[in-house]
Amino acid sequence: xxxxxxxxxxxxxxxxxxxxxxxxxxxxxxxxxxxxxxxxxxxxxxxxxxxxxxxxxxxxxxxxxxxxxxxxxxxxxxxxxxxxxxxxxxxxxxxxxxxxxxxxxxxxxxxxxxxxxxxxxxxxxxxxxxxxxxxxxxxxxxxxxxxxxxxxxxxxxxxxxxxxxxxxxxxxxxxxxxxxxxxxxxxxxxxxxxxxxxxxxxxxxxxxxxxxxxxxxxxxxxxxxxxxxxxxxxxxxxxxxxxxxxxxxxxxxxxxxxxxxxxxxxxxxxxxxxxxxxxxxxxxxxxxxxxxxxxxxxx
Ligand code: ATP
Numbered sequence: 001x002x003x004x005x006x007x008x009x010x011x012x013x014x015x016x017x018x019x020x021x022x023x024x025x026x027x028x029x030x031x032x033x034x035x036x037x038x039x040x041x042x043x044x045x046x047x048x049x050x051x052x053x054x055x056x057x058x059x060x061x062x063x064x065x066x067x068x069x070x071x072x073x074x075x076x077x078x079x080x081x082x083x084x085x086x087x088x089x090x091x092x093x094x095x096x097x098x099x100x101x102x103x104x105x106x107x108x109x110x111x112x113x114x115x116x117x118x119x120x121x122x123x124x125x126x127x128x129x130x131x132x133x134x135x136x137x138x139x140x141x142x143x144x145x146x147x148x149x150x151x152x153x154x155x156x157x158x159x160x161x162x163x164x165x166x167x168x169x170x171x172x173x174x175x176x177x178x179x180x181x182x183x184x185x186x187x188x189x190x191x192x193x194x195x196x197x198x199x200x201x202x203x204x205x206x207x208x209x210x211x212x213x214x215x216x217x218x219x220x221x222x223x224x225x226x227x228x229x230x231x232x233x234x235x236x237x238x239x240x241x242x243x244x245x246x247x248x249x250x251x252x253x254x255x256x257x258x259x260x261x262x263x264x265x266x267x268x269x270x271x272x273x274x275x276x277x278x279x280x281x282x283x284x285x286x287x288x289x290x291x292x293x294x295x296x297x298x299x
């Protein structure tokens with residue numbers, strides 16, 4: 001007889017895009033080709049059994065996120081509820097550390113966490129591929145939050161193939177000081193700046209650099225087609241990128257649609273130095289290692 005847990009705790013990582021190529025719009029969505037890397041900055045989600053039919057989210061959430069039906073964690077739990085009709089409900093509690101509207105796919109991470117937590121809590125007949133499929137229905141970054149590690153993402157970023165990756169990478173993340181950036185707005189600015197984008201592909205040089213395990217090689221290949229659009233909406237990001245390089249980072253990029261910026265350091269001690277310097281200049285920084293595993297049960 002299997003004992004079902006009454007509570008499941010999941011932690012789920014944020015991502016950076018080591019390379020992000022953006023192409024034309026097909027069927028309403030921009031085609032992208034990207035290399036995702038999961039970084040050690042986590043949201044935590046606790047799912048507890050509740051009375052039948054209940055699906056709610058509690059938690060002291062940061063500005064810009066509500067506990068209502070549009071929260072991606074609730075939408076994920078509701079999707080499984082509709083599909084499997086479990087005999088119990090669920091009460092979710094969310095602890096957010098991934099910046100909101102920061103270009104690190106925090107909302108997608110929470111959807112991934114809710115899919116994993118609820119499937120275990122309700123003892124659903126789902127395998128990892130099923131969860132990837134439900135994840136893709138919720139948002140194009142959700143499958144990667146389940147998968148973790150490093151992966152090549154194509155189409156809308158939802159078609160994933162694991163990327164060979166060697167070594168540990170040390171990042172210093174700088175959170176945006178001027179509030180979040182709306183992803184659709186950044187894409188609109190991208191369209192204005194790039195009226196006829198080419199079909200997107202990830203350079204093999206970046207993939208090769210990642211297999212070398214050498215942060216210097218990876219640093220040379222970092223790129224983000226959305227960066228000029230993000231900087232045009234928040235010009236201070238250009239200065240932040242300069243500050244990170246001046247502080248000793250090998251390279252810096254805007255993460256996804258921004259405004260988080262990510263600085264790759266040559267080693268852990270180099271990352272400490274970069275973080276210390278940027279902090280002294282008044283930036284909000286956090287140091288993380290990568291790659292890390294995707295959504296994972298921790299209790
Ligand atoms: P991406 O990099 O995937 O484009 P992002 O990291 O820039 O996304 P998110 O933090 O994922 O941005 O959130 C974008 C918007 O989604 C927020 O403004 C918020 O209103 C909404 N949202 C819904 N659910 C969540 C959630 N659980 N956490 C954060 N935002 C959420």
